[in-house]
Amino acid sequence: MTTKLKEVDVLLVGLGWTGGILAKELTAAGHKVVALERGGMRSTENDFAVPRIRDDLRFGSRNDLMQNPAKDTLTIRNNPSQLALPMRRLGSFLPGEGVGGAGVHWNGVTWRWNDNELKVRSLYEERYGKNYIPADMTIQDWGITYAELEPYYEKFERTAGVSGKAGNLRGTIQQGGNPFEAPRASEYPLPPLESSYASELFNKTATELGHHPFPCPTANASRAYTNPDGSKFGACQYCGFCERFGCEANAKGSPHMTVIPIAMKNANFELRTHSWVTKVLKDSSGKRVTGVTYTNVMNGQEFEQPAGLVVLCAYAINNVHLMLLSGIGKPYDPVAQTGVIGKNYCYQTGASANLFFEGKYFNPFMGTGGLNARTDDFHSNWDFDRSKYGYVGGATLGAGMTNGRPLGYRPVPAGTPRWGKAWKDATAKWYNSAMNINASGAVMANRYNYYDLDPTYRNAFGQPLMRMTFASKENEHKMGRQIAAVINEIAKAMNPTHLNPASARSGSWSVVPYQSTHNTGGTIMGANPGNSAVNKFCQSWDCHNLFIMGASVFPHNSAYNPTGPVGALAYRAADTLKNVYLKNPAPLVSA
């Protein structure tokens, strides 16, 4: 039996970075906001204190902060002719669960995606000609520009306490920063972190070879910091337990210690944890949403929560899933190429080399999530001529020390046995004498990479699982070959005792080894309802009182990590909701 509750002004589905930002901003503006979070409450003091948070088995290997695939998962296949099978253990990506969401277990890397991404189709066509982009590469302009997002990037960086060095202040290139970044109005709120020995070695050789390394911008506080909202950050202790863990020192910018506690102090805000939203409801016209249904996962009780405005703030994959389950918008069909919900699922690619140096000591137990020197020469550098390699997009590359976890970090030279005495000897010998050079590569949208509902498998609530159809395409393979060659050139010049060289990923893609939790697309943004699910304000074209936050609105994926634009778009949506939409609820862009 479903209990119908009293209507609320604003309903947020999920309480991570984007839900937290909206909760704080909208309650401060006087709106009544309810957030439904399917996981539990999380706080630094109760959940992330040492020593329990540094449990590599529990959090690193068994993913204790993540979604439980026994309750809800995806089915996976590489192309539409295959039968998709459920992912029964988490692997390639790790969707978070609980208050704070993925903002709790991220590394902190915070980039500003620029017009190379936001105007991807028009810029590539202008420079390389109309025929350069392959026919099945369904990339599009986002309908928004870097200039529109700049103040919101700044706002997010200040909230999250990002450490970094500007490379371009109002058009003037700055020594020590990323010379290829888009112009910034101000410096980063915090100076860069202390460098690591691995970064120093990489910097020296990469610079000699003509690259332009700089400290990776990251929400790991290089010193104690109080953000503009008054949230207090401790200084990063370089323990290296960032990715897959919560930060014990409140040094990693996370929603559970910034925006969420501020919202929770406001009487206008109500959080209901363990509340699993199963459907967004529409009125009879289909042009407005009326609320959601959800289940209290602690006792199975079902509720209908009416709301004037619904904002989907769950993990990217789950936002798309909810749209498909709710029948809002037309599902994407890759054959007819009609519909938009589920379209342009993208991932990331990469290449990586391990370098082993007899007699050099890298102290991998001292690191932090974004402790990297990176180069943008083959990514945001628009002067880099992609036509030599024939691809769209690019890759950043770099080296540093992000963790030296006892189970997760075990580099050994190629050819070492996988177990037994020889492995033990090698791992003991090389734990402290290895470093890595890695590339993070963009994935462009492709006609046949998409989401839809699985016809066979169902979740714990009896609903169809989301089906992911994804394979790396030739564009990624071309990029991988070029960037692996660059990594190996730098690595060889560093003259290691042993080198496990980088090789381009080939073939389609496997869901088993961990790769990246940067899943994008499915409810993409664009300039018109024919090619997108939401407009540039992240407002649904179909139902104007439904907004969608997070990386599911990205029409393609970059080499950059997604949280920068996720945060910026949420702050922009908050402003739009406060100043425009909630005063006069209507479509913000006419279709």
Place this chain on the structure above:
Amino acid sequence: MTVMQRIGLILSGMLFVTSGALAADAAHGKKLFEECAACHSLERGVHTVGPSLNGMFERKAGELAEFRYSPAMKKSALPWSARTLDIFLADPQQEIRGNRMPYSGMAEARDRADLIEYLQAATK
């Protein structure tokens, strides 16, 4: 060396934290407190990641019943004073091994003196 032995050594060496020549700067100490403020409140009874520091100089380490201290901190029962805090802050894991405070220490004696000067007033 135990904490009390260390304190004895310091006393016998007459290495006082604050001397006339180096008057501690509470204003600078207040700024340095930012390093602590992410986890420690100065308000009575407001415990977050770490215990409230209100009234700390009248307490022993690990004394508050309502805060869940590490066994190491409780066992130490270190009476907090300018001197014991100075020693602790210089290298927290050295002085109370196994305590849970995620802070690697304040290396400069002068900074510690300034911070402690500030805390002596601010925790009252």
